[in-house]
Amino acid sequence: MVEAWAEKRVVISPDPSTLAEAVAARFLSRVAKRVDEGKLAHVALTGGSMGSAVLAAAARSPRIEKIDWSGVHFWWSDERWVPQGHDDRNEKQSRAALLDALDIPAGNLHVAPASDDGLDLDAAADVHAEQLARFAGSEGPWPSFDVCFLGVGPDGHIASLFPDRPEILVTDRSVLGVRDSPKPPPERLTMTRPVINSSKRVWMVIAGADKASALGLALAGASYASVPAAGAKGRKRTVFFVDQAAAANVPPELIDREY
Structure with missing residues (x-):
């Protein structure tokens, strides 16, 4: 079983605040290294409290003034289907936390x-897929994100890919419209698993005791159809950054104390 988990790292911080600061520091280092090499950095952001907390921690760092942000492109792994400027939009939360300061x-x-915007949900998915295709890479008609941030719900969902629903199984599209989401709002746009895994x-980034079960299942190799977080995997690194409360079900041998 340990061999199946070998590519996944778990890094534990004592509390959500320390967790956000630690991930923000790693994020800024990664982006700075990429643009200093003269390469574009593509980053997929996520919503939720920890997603915003990481960006807010980055905004507090003096390092943001030293990075050439013209070489960084930001995307969102999912978005709520609500009007522009709505408080529920992940975009708005990210702008308030960091992006408006850059x-x-x-x-x-x-x-x-x-x-x-005058589109139905499916047409909006197609438009967003076309945006991704403008930066197509070797992995598919989408960019290969240098960092793809994901939150994980208590049910194990990532982006707007929820357990035991058809969206998690789609491999021939980059963006999907989601209807009747089990979590409000009911309509959303989401990147598909192939995009995330490229x-x-x-x-x-996971905090809270209510996420401990989902984290444990993801690490134990559960079916990604039932626990989408179990199927999220980066080509170079797959890291679960968690706080102590979320780490209750993490086997000691999976904890990386040096990364």
Whole structure:
């Protein structure tokens, strides 16, 4: 069983605040290294409290002034199908936490369509897929994200890929419309599993005792159809950054104390 888990790392912080600071520092280091090499950095952001907390921690760092953000492109692994400017939009939360503080070209923020943009949900998915295809790489008609941030729900969902639903099984599309989501709002846009798994690094950031069961199942090799987090895997790294409360069910041999 340990061999099956070998590519997954678990890094534990004592509490959510320390967790956010630690992940933010790693994120800034990774982005800085990439752009200093003269390469574009593509980053997929996520919503939720920890997603925003990591970005807010990054915003507090003086290092953001030393990074050439013109070489960084931001995307979102999923978005809520609500109007522009709505508080539920992941984009708005990310802007408030970090993006509005950056000196970054507007064209580097690849925002998914909103419900008041004059498109239906499926057409919006197609439009967003076309945005991704503009940066097609060797892995498919989408960029290979240098870092793909993901939250994990208590049910094990990632992005808007929920357990035991058809979206988690789709492999021939890059973006899907989600209807009747088990978590409000009921309609969403989500990247599919092939897009997520073409990322160089998948970083799942998890805090809270209510996530311990989902984390344990993801590490134990559960079916990704029933526990989507179990199927998220970066090509170079797959790291679960967690707080102590979420780590209750993590076997000691999976904890990376040096990464």
